[in-house]
Amino acid sequence: MKEFADIIIEAAARNQALRIRGGxxxxxxxxxxMGEILDTRNHQGIINYEPSELYLxxxxxxxLGEIEATLAEHDQMLAFEPPHFGAGATLGGAVAAxxxxxxxxxxxxxxxxxxxxxxxxxxxxxxxxGGQVMKNVxxxxxxxxxxxxxxxxxxxxxxxxxxxxxPRAEVTLQFELSASQAIERFNGWAGQPLPISATxxxxxxxxxxxxxxxxxxxxxxxxxxxxxxxxxxxxxxxxSLREHTHPFFTESAEPLWRIASPPTAPAFSDEQLxxxxxxxxxxxxxxxxxxxxxxxxxLGGHAxxxxxxxxxxxxxxxxxxxxxxxxxxxxxxxxxxxxxxGRLGDL
Amino acid sequence: xxxxxxxxxxxxxxxFFARLAQVLPPHGLxxxxxxxxxxECDALTAYRTLPLAVALPQDExxxxxxxxxxxxxxxxxxxxxxxTGLAAGAMPHEGGVVLSLARLNKILAIDPLxxxxxxxxxxxxxxISEAARQxxxxxxxxxxxxxxxxxxxxxxxxxxxxxCLKYGLTLHNLVRVRAITIAGxxxxxxxxxxxxxxxxxxxxxTGSEGLLAVITEVTVKLTPKPQTAQCVLASFDNVMTxxxxxxxxxxxxxxxxxxxxxxxxxxxAVEEFVRAGYPxxxxxxxxxxxxxxxxxxxxxxxRIKSLLEAAGAxxxxxxxxxxxxxxxxxxxxAAFPAAGRISxxxxxxxxxxxxxxxxxxxxxxxxxxxxxxxxxxxxxxAGDGNLHPLILFDANAPGxxxxxxxxxxxxxxxxxxxxxxxxxxxxxxxxxxxxxxxxFSSAELQTFHAIKHAFDDKGLLNPGKAIPSLHRCAEFGGMxxxxxxxxxxxxxRF
Numbered sequence: 155m156k157e158f159a160d161i162i163i164e165a166a167a168r169n170q171a172l173r174i175r176g177g178x179x180x181x182x183x184x185x186x187x188m189g190e191i192l193d194t195r196n197h198q199g200i201i202n203y204e205p206s207e208l209y210l211x212x213x214x215x216x217x218l219g220e221i222e223a224t225l226a227e228h229d230q231m232l233a234f235e236p237p238h239f240g241a242g243a244t245l246g247g248a249v250a251a252x253x254x255x256x257x258x259x260x261x262x263x264x265x266x267x268x269x270x271x272x273x274x275x276x277x278x279x280x281x282x283x284g285g286q287v288m289k290n291v292x293x294x295x296x297x298x299x300x301x302x303x304x305x306x307x308x309x310x311x312x313x314x315x316x317x318x319x320x321p322r323a324e325v326t327l328q329f330e331l332s333a334s335q336a337i338e339r340f341n342g343w344a345g346q347p348l349p350i351s352a353t354x355x356x357x358x359x360x361x362x363x364x365x366x367x368x369x370x371x372x373x374x375x376x377x378x379x380x381x382x383x384x385x386x387x388x389x390x391x392x393x394s395l396r397e398h399t400h401p402f403f404t405e406s407a408e409p410l411w412r413i414a415s416p417p418t419a420p421a422f423s424d425e426q427l428x429x430x431x432x433x434x435x436x437x438x439x440x441x442x443x444x445x446x447x448x449x450x451x452x453l454g455g456h457a458x459x460x461x462x463x464x465x466x467x468x469x470x471x472x473x474x475x476x477x478x479x480x481x482x483x484x485x486x487x488x489x490x491x492x493x494x495x496g497r498l499g500d501l
Numbered sequence: 502x503x504x505x506x507x508x509x510x511x512x513x514x515x516x517f518f519a520r521l522a523q524v525l526p527p528h529g530l531x532x533x534x535x536x537x538x539x540x541e542c543d544a545l546t547a548y549r550t551l552p553l554a555v556a557l558p559q560d561e562x563x564x565x566x567x568x569x570x571x572x573x574x575x576x577x578x579x580x581x582x583x584x585t586g587l588a589a590g591a592m593p594h595e596g597g598v599v600l601s602l603a604r605l606n607k608i609l610a611i612d613p614l615x616x617x618x619x620x621x622x623x624x625x626x627x628x629i630s631e632a633a634r635q636x637x638x639x640x641x642x643x644x645x646x647x648x649x650x651x652x653x654x655x656x657x658x659x660x661x662x663x664x665c666l667k668y669g670l671t672l673h674n675l676v677r678v679r680a681i682t683i684a685g686x687x688x689x690x691x692x693x694x695x696x697x698x699x700x701x702x703x704x705x706x707t708g709s710e711g712l713l714a715v716i717t718e719v720t721v722k723l724t725p726k727p728q729t730a731q732c733v734l735a736s737f738d739n740v741m742t743x744x745x746x747x748x749x750x751x752x753x754x755x756x757x758x759x760x761x762x763x764x765x766x767x768x769x770a771v772e773e774f775v776r777a778g779y780p781x782x783x784x785x786x787x788x789x790x791x792x793x794x795x796x797x798x799x800x801x802x803x804r805i806k807s808l809l810e811a812a813g814a815x816x817x818x819x820x821x822x823x824x825x826x827x828x829x830x831x832x833x834x835a836a837f838p839a840a841g842r843i844s845x846x847x848x849x850x851x852x853x854x855x856x857x858x859x860x861x862x863x864x865x866x867x868x869x870x871x872x873x874x875x876x877x878x879x880x881x882x883a884g885d886g887n888l889h890p891l892i893l894f895d896a897n898a899p900g901x902x903x904x905x906x907x908x909x910x911x912x913x914x915x916x917x918x919x920x921x922x923x924x925x926x927x928x929x930x931x932x933x934x935x936x937x938x939x940x941f942s943s944a945e946l947q948t949f950h951a952i953k954h955a956f957d958d959k960g961l962l963n964p965g966k967a968i969p970s971l972h973r974c975a976e977f978g979g980m981x982x983x984x985x986x987x988x989x990x991x992x993x994r995f
Contacts, residue, residue: 206752207855229754252696265701266673279944287853288885289670289925291659291708292933292940293968294952298672298704302696319754341614345638347725347794369796416693418615433695455694469698475686480700482955486948499699 158309159278161192166276166490174305174494176215177242180251184304185496186465192309194246201312202286205230209269209286211314214246221245225317233261233318237396246310252302255396256352256363259344259417259430261318265301270314273300275307276488286314299483305494306501307487321351321365323372326388327380329360333421333428336360340431341418348374352392355428356402363392395429402427408438409462411446415455422449436460443467469499477501512553512596513574521556521598524566531555540599543584543591544646547848547902548931552579552593559604561681561717568715569685571598577964578683580711582622582654585646587849588930590658590710590966597964600715602653608632609718616723617676617693622653622716626660629721638723641668644926645834653716659708661926663759663833666884667792670926672707674722680706680714683957688714705952710928711963713956727792730758731802732826735814736783740764743785744859746812747883750789751856753808755801759790760884761833764863767878767891768832774839777832780816787814787883788829836880837891844876844893848905852916853887853925865915866890873908875901887925888916914939929967937967938974946971 165172171189181187194215202211205228212221218238225231235255236248249271254263270284284290284297297314300307331339336355340362343350349366361383364371375382383391394400403410417432427436439446443459447470450457456470472480477500484491484501522530531537532554541549553576558564571578577597584591593599606623613636618629626647630639643662644650650660655671656678668674677691691703706713737743743762750757763771763786768779779786787809791801802819809817820826840847854862863879870877876893890912894905913923913936923929923936937946949968953960969977 204855204857206748207857208751252701258695262669262673263695265704266669275948281942281945281948283945285920285922287855287887287921287925289661289665289853289882289887290922291926291928292922292924292937293929293945293949295659295672295704295708296948296952299700299702301704302701307700319756322754338614341616345613345616345636345725347727349797367797367800369800370794373794373796414694414696416615418612419694430695453694454692456692456698458698472699473689475682475688476690476699476702479682479688479702479955483700483952486951486955501699 158192158197158311159274159280162274162276162309162492163278165190165492169490170492171495172492174250174309176244176247177217177240179238179240179243180247182461183251185468185499187497188495194244194309197311198244200224207286208288208317209314210317211286211312212245213312214244214310216245218243218245218248226320229320230317231320232267232315233257234264234267235396236264237398239397245313245315249301249310249313250303250305256354256392256429259353259433260351265298267316268298268301268313269316271297271300271310272312273308273310276490276492280311281308284314288316304498306484306498308493323368324351324363324365325371325375326361326363326383326391327375327378328383329362329380330358331355331360332358333424333426336428337418337421337432343378344417344431348377353429353431354391354395357424361391363388395427402436406438408440409464410460411437411439412458412460413437413450413453413455414458415450415453419453419455422453472500513576517570517574517576518554520570521554521567524563524570525556526559526563529557529559529563531557540581540584540593540601543586543589545587545589545930545932547896548589548592550593550595552595552597552599555599555601557601557604561605564600564602564605564715564717565681565685567598567600568681568683571961572683572685572959575959575961577961578715579963580657580715582651582657583625583649585650586654586658586930587851587927588924588932590928590930590963592931594964602651602716605717611636611723613638615693617720618723619718619720620652622651622719624652626650626652626655633723634726636723637726639726640674640721641724642671642674645837652719652721656707656716656719657709657711658926658928661882661887663761663882666760666882667756667758668724672704675703675707675719676722677720678703678706678716679718680716682714683959683961693720708928710930710967712953712967713962715962727758728794729798730790730792730826731798732788732790732820732829733802733805733809734779734818734820734829735787735789735809736780736816737785737787737813738783738815740785740863741860742813743787744856744863744883746787746809746814747859748856749808749812750805751884753804755804757789757805757884758792759788760882761788762786762881762883763833763836764879766876767836767880770843770878771832771835771839774842775831775835777828777835779832783815788833833880836878836889840878840891840893844895846894846896848892848894848909849927850888850890850892850909850912851924851927852913852921853885854916854919854921856883856886858919858921859883859886862888862915862919866912869908869911873904875905875908877908882925885925886921910936931966934969934973935977937969938977943971943974946974
C-alpha cells in the first residue's frame, strides 16, 4: 500500500502518467492507453463476506472469478452480471469499466450495487467513502462516482459491493419476432409484474429469461407462451452475450458499436443485437462516427465505439456544462492528472 | 477550504430585492417577517433561522434568473421542496434566499411503455404513483412523508422508505435529473438511455442536499404494481432473537418487500394511538411483507413463516386480507406521531448498522437511556439495518435539548463504530454536522468540499450544511477515529 502511495506521489512530482491495470481484459475499452502500468493484481483477496449481510468486501485486484465462485457456494451472485472479457478480470477493473451484463435492465447496473470504496487519490491520500451498509447518505456518494470512471479519479484499493441471492428457478423462452416487434413486446412485458431477468433479440429470434421462485417462473411461462429453450443452451446463450463470445460478436471483423437508447426507441436495423429490453443495441458497422452518432442521438441515445481503432472518438461528446464540472472533479481528485490520461474521453 | 465562505458577506442592497421581484411572478417574493416565518425550519423544528427572502418561481426560467441574480450578488441560496426533511437541511441561511420549488408541481409526461414519469421537482411523491396507477405502475420509493414530500426533495436526500429493501433508494429509481447550477446554467444528468457518457453525476447529485445544483426536472422509473401483498406479524420475547430472525430471513435468499422491527416501548406507544392489534406482551415484533404475483407471495409467505417459527417467534399472524395488512402497517407508520403524542418533543435518529449488530446497539441504547435520563422508543427498518430510535424529551425543560443531542450523538458515534453510518436516509443537513466529523477524516471532508467547489465555486448553495468545515471538526474535537491511520497509509484497515 505504501508502495502504491509512493508511486503515485512520485508520478505526480514527475508529471508521469500512470495506467491502472488489473487483468488487462478491458485494455481494448475506452480511450488510448498511456503511462506506466500500475499493476493491481498483487493487491487481492476477499476481506469480508457475510452472506446474511448481503455484501462482500474485496481488494481491487481480486479476480472476479474467485469472487463469483465464493458467492456461488452460498447461492449468491453479482446481480449485474459483469462481463469478464477474458481470464484474469478483476473486481477493480469491473468497477472501473462500469459494465453490466444481461440482467442490467431488471436488476440495475454495477453502480446500483456499489456500497463503498477505499482508494488513493492523485495525492496518494487514502480515502474511504460509503461502507458496507445498504443505506448510507452521509457525504457525497463518491464510491458510485468511481463506477465507470475508468480509473481516472483514483486507485481503488478495497471495494464493497452488494450481493443478491441466486434465483431459485430460471427458464428461457423463445419467440419469433422482428426487431421492432421484440422491442414493443419487451417493453410491454416489462410493464407487467413478471420476473423477467434478461432479454435479447437477434435475426428474428427473441429470447426472454425468467428468474425467481418456482411458482412465479411457472406462472410467467404460462402468461408469456413461446417455446422453452433447453436449459444448457439458454445458459450458454446468456453467458455468450455477457462475455461477447456469441457468434454475433466473434464472426464479424467490423468495428463494434454499442448504442444505448431509451428502451422504446424504434429499431433501425434487423442486423443489430438488442438487449436490456431495447436499452442496449450492438451494431457491427464500418459507418463512420459522423453517421453512427447522429443516428443514435436521433433515438435519444448515445453511441460508444466499443471495439474499434478510432481511439480518440470512443465515447459520445459531453455537453459543455457537464464537461466543465467533470473536468473540475477530475482535477479535484487527481490534480496532476496522473491516472489513466485520456481513457475517459475528453475528461 | 471551508464551506462557509459567505458568512463575511455584507447584506445585499435593496436593488437586489427589486431585481428579484422583477424576475418572479406577482406574490413570488416574500420579504416580510410574518411571510418568512413558515419557512424558518423544515420538519426538524429544533433548528430555525429566518431568511432574507423567499423566492417562489413558477417555472425553470424564473429559477435560472433567481440563481443568476444570487450568484452575481453572492447571496446564499437554500433550495426547498416540501420542507418535510428531518435534518434541518432546508433551514434557511440568515443572509440568504430560500428558493422554494413548490410551485413547479406538474407531472410533465408519463410514458407507460417506457415506464417513466418526467416531473417537476415540486411534484409530491405519492402524486406520481396516483398518476401512474391507471397504467398498472407506481413509483416505488415510499418515504414515510410520501403524502407531502416532493420528488425534488427526494432526489436531494436520496430518500428511502419501507420498501427500499426490495425496490431500492431514490437513486435506484431515477433515470435523469435536470438541474440548474448556481451560475444559472442548465445541467443534464443521466438520461432515458442507460450509462450516459463521462463520469456518472447521478449518484453525486442524488443525496447532495442542495449543495451542488438546483433540481428542476426529474425523470423517475415506474414499477409494475405487484398484484398482491401479504404481511406477517411475528412476536418475540427477546429483541435479540428478533434481530437474529431478520438475519435468518435475508440469509435464506428472501428479499421481503419490507422488514420492520419495533421494540415493546414502540408497540405500546402506537397501540394506544391507532389500535393496530399488536401483542403488547412481546419484547419486539417483526413485520415482514411479501409482494408479487399470488403464486410468488403464497410461496414466499410460507417460507417466511417457517423461518420465523424456527427462529423462535412466540406468535405469528399472517394478514388474511388487505384491510388486515394495512392495519399491521398502520401501527408502524404511526410510530412518529405516536411518539409526538406521548411526549411533547421527540428527536429521531437515523444511523445504519450491519444487521447482525442490532442486539448490541439495542443494549447500548438501553444503557444510554439511563445515562442521559431520557426515554427512547425504537423502530427499525431492520432489513437494511437502518435504525430510527426516537428520543423523547421536552424542549421547554432547561437542558433537555442539549441532553437529547448528546444522547443522539452517542447513538451515531456507536453506529460508526459498529461499521455503519450516521445517516441512512434522512441526510446530514445542519443537524448531523458534528457527527460527520466522527465518520470522516480531514482528507475525506476536504474531498467533499472539493466536489462542492467543482459545482459551486463561490459556495453559495446551501452553505453550512451537509459537510462540516475542518475548523468546525477541530473545535468539536471528535476528529475521525481513523485519522491516525492516514499518517500511516501502509497499515491495512479491516
